[in-house]
Amino acid sequence: MRQTIQPRSGTAFTIKKGERLKVIDPEGEQVADIYAFNEHDKTEFLSSGRTLDYNESIRFKTGSKLYSNLSEVMFEIIEDKVEDHDFLLTPCSVDTFRHFYPDEEPVPGCYGNLVAAFAEFDIPAHHVGTTFNTFMNVDISDSGKIAVLPPKSQAGDFTVFEAKMDMIVGLTACSAGESNNFRYKPIQFEILPAQTV
Template identity: 30%
Template sequence: MSPAPQLTLLPARKGRAVRLTKGEAIEIINTHGSQVVDTWAFNAEDISEFLSNEHMRASLGKLWPAKGDPLITNRRRPILILEEDTSPGRHDTLIAACDDYRYGLLGCRDYHDNCTDNLHAAMRRIGVITHDCPSPLNLWMNIPVAQDGTTSWGEPLSKPGDVVVLRAQMDCIVAMSACPQDMLPINGADCVPTDAHYRILPVA
């Protein structure tokens, strides 16, 4: 009997990146129930091809993907399949990754951990240099959209232990950031970022 896949920590406020071969999957776990995980995917052979929310929304005809949907690149190809989702399924594709400029606008005078820098740091950890930050798929981030088009900062609808499984449709790199946002309630009403976890699942 094969051993269970290893569970790996995604530390609060930090980023990690992993390589997947075609057919493997990553299970991302909302350990404490209210942590947003900004998520990116890049073609492992050419990182200028990446998961693109703009292209994905056009392909899916909706604002966020659901179980069974392909996640689409800027070359309009599936890079991942959203294979499993135990949460209510509310994930954001509208909001850019936070950055130091964003926190400056929110009133921070000193440097603040942010998802953009977490992406670059996570990619460097596996020997890949990135210069740009594509718009991430913000797992569990709840951005209500009103009929008049206005948006608001909702609390996550997920619960402790909810998982999303993303199955690779090509050799790719998946990067994640446990969002450090602690000034708005996107990581829960108490505005405290927490750890998440992930594991690599073998080819199905």
């Protein structure tokens, strides 16, 4: 069943090994942050550093694998209509809003929304790290300058992640204006059953 995450909010849920998480951008140009923990051992969690190391790339697409801090595969991207995501930047937070948008009223951001969602699973705030930013368009210049550009995702585009272990997953509709071309939109998702051969 397809579920909707309202703009600037998030949720957490469990997914079993072999099931597939389909993340959908229903309106286009909307980022969705993902973070995950091993359901049976919360000291194992999604790792940007390990993932960048083992993929030998900062670009992610069909066939890319997302690794844990213990070097185990957590997700594999098995279908991807966008093939443009980020795993460098941390989830937006009250502090990042104060830094980048000082004239705006700070909101919890993806970090705060993930902290609130993971609290139902007794996961403390300081365990939430760098998220996999689905559909986020980040450009790095030759000089190393990072620029956040409007997402390339169009209405109805999606990415499908296959779970490689039982996990607790957090998912948001990103709150940062620059990440979403300054329009805040929903994100949808489905948990699809494991494929049988």
